[in-house]
């Protein structure tokens with residue numbers, strides 16, 4: 001059974017002259033306890049996709065989806081109130097800036113206590129024990145001291161650990177971590193990722209790790225979704241993506257990373273795609289990567305659909321192993 005199945009999720013924002021699409025018919029699946037990496041350049045729609053799943057889009061945004069099935073229930077069939085309560089009981093999100101989850105006016109103790117109480121954490125003494133346990137779980141050495149502190153008294157890394165503890169207080173089946181380490185010191189980044197992966201594996205909860213840093217995903221994820229300009233370009237098991245990426249965009253991302261061993265010949269230049277991600281209101285005709293794609297051919301002026309490739313995954317590219325391609329719907 002899947003923990004999360006999202007089919008054709010689109011997000012747009014409303015302007016006086018109409019709707020501007022930001023996320024285009026994205027479909028993803030996560031198994032129970034699976035770690036899914038979502039990678040793509042800044043502005044590709046990763047955060048909007050996550051916020052839409054969580055029901056946290058601003059009122060200026062509109063979302064549509066055939067379904068968003070979270071732990072067996074379709075969120076699209078629920079009222080706004082029922083959906084909010086259900087999502088709060090099943091999923092949690094942490095953001096790039098831990099301050100987004102923490103209130104500077106309240107101590108860590110009172111914020112953790114409120115979250116634990118909201119999720120039925122028992123009497124005051126039990127809640128305090130739970131808060132201490134949670135801080136211990138996220139690797140905080142003196143939880144008793146940290147409980148008495150305020151966010152401004154803690155480092156960025158410590159605040160992110162506290163934000164993770166707050167998310168865990170909800171006992172989520174699904175944790176979405178949206179660029180959880182971008183704002184942190186390089187030395188702390190890997191500690192936080194290791195912590196998230198360790199907790200996810202230990203609790204058999206799903207983890208969606210959103211990042212623009214492919215290197216972070218290579219060792220920590222089961223599957224990877226590659227997003228470009230609001231569309232899912234490729235979605236496959238991590239080992240498949242690392243060993244034989246099918247989409248030119250994925251290949252370009254991998255070829256730009258020195259750490260990914262054999263792919264990079266020592267002394268040679270790292271690859272970088274020319275140009276930038278297109279403005280969402282100036283999309284090219286056909287494949288959205290087209291003008292930047294080193295492999296583009298005449299047929300790429302036609303819009304590619306996401307298609308399944310046998311023993312691999314899904315790819316949105318006319319040029320990907322055409323002989324073994326089936327329509328994506330057949331793989332549902």
Ligand SMILES: Nc1ncnc2c1ncn2[C@@H]1O[C@H](COP(=O)(O)OP(=O)(O)OP(=O)(O)O)[C@@H](O)[C@H]1O
Pocket residue numbers: 013022040041042043044045046047048049058179212280
């Ligand atoms: N409040 C908003 N109003 C209008 N457009 C927005 C808003 N927030 C984001 N966008 C646009 O939506 C698109 C997707 O943004 P999103 O934040 O989801 O990208 P991202 O891939 O998560 O990028 P990053 O890695 O920088 O967080 C971008 O074109 C962005 O300019």
